[in-house]
Amino acid sequence: MSTEKIALVTGANKGVGLATARQLAERGLTVLLGSRAAQRGAEAAKDLVDAGLTVRPVQIDVTDDASVRQAAEFVDHEYGRLDVLVNNAGMLIRKPAVEVSADDMRPEFETNVFGTVRVIHAMLPLLRRSAAPRIVNLSSDSAIFAKATEKGSMFAHSHESFAYSAAKTAVNMLTVKYANAFLDDPELAHVKINAVTPGYVATDLNSFKGVKSTDEGARASVYWATVGDDGATGGFFDDNGPVPW
């Protein structure tokens, strides 16, 4: 097996995902820059390649079975394994909680929750072939019960992230369930999976109102994507360490 490390970052054509792709490539990883729009991915990858980094664009729409399967086939054909998967693709639709219907919630669950499972399910056979596989799931501070239930906090009053917060909380539980399942399976016990929150980052997701840069927002993803064998699994972290569920 080559010593080159192969990383796939979904939703990496912009925002936190793009910064994560760049930082991983700067650490010497070969980065597959995932983008649902092939053109946007190609443009983003070109900038990183021009900067001397080893980055290749990969079309992957996390809501589309065929797209995810083709991405897995590409990784298998080109590298035969995957070392790092960052499930970064995400979306937020703001709507006041009391106006949200069940159907309104579907897109956010489709991308943030089912998309994460769809990609993990497709990539797991490739990850298990790695000597040190790492999965990072992007969660959010808005998924933290301790914050949502803290009287007077910003999170206790952000009723417009109803579906998004619930979806990211589901991502947290899936992360724990996967971690436990991997530990109980001798063939997958070497797979580490963690959830991270990037903090409030200035990106399209929040009309650039966030206070952190994308480089700062990518730190936790990059740390847990490259954590050593002594690192945790099944945890929830920001760039300062563990955060409450």
Ligand SMILES: NC(=O)c1ccc[n+]([C@@H]2O[C@H](COP(=O)([O-])OP(=O)(O)OC[C@H]3O[C@@H](n4cnc5c(N)ncnc54)[C@H](OP(=O)(O)O)[C@@H]3O)[C@@H](O)[C@H]2O)c1
């Ligand atoms: N910004 C924050 O403050 C913040 C806070 C907590 C958590 N997060 C999480 O961090 C992650 C990155 O968000 P961001 O702030 O960087 O937002 P962003 O700039 O809007 O980027 C989101 C990325 O996800 C991609 N995406 C959306 N739907 C997709 C799909 N079906 N298939 C593949 N890619 C898809 C987008 O692609 P297109 O360009 O094609 O739309 C884009 O590349 C998300 O999971 C988000 O929930 C962000």
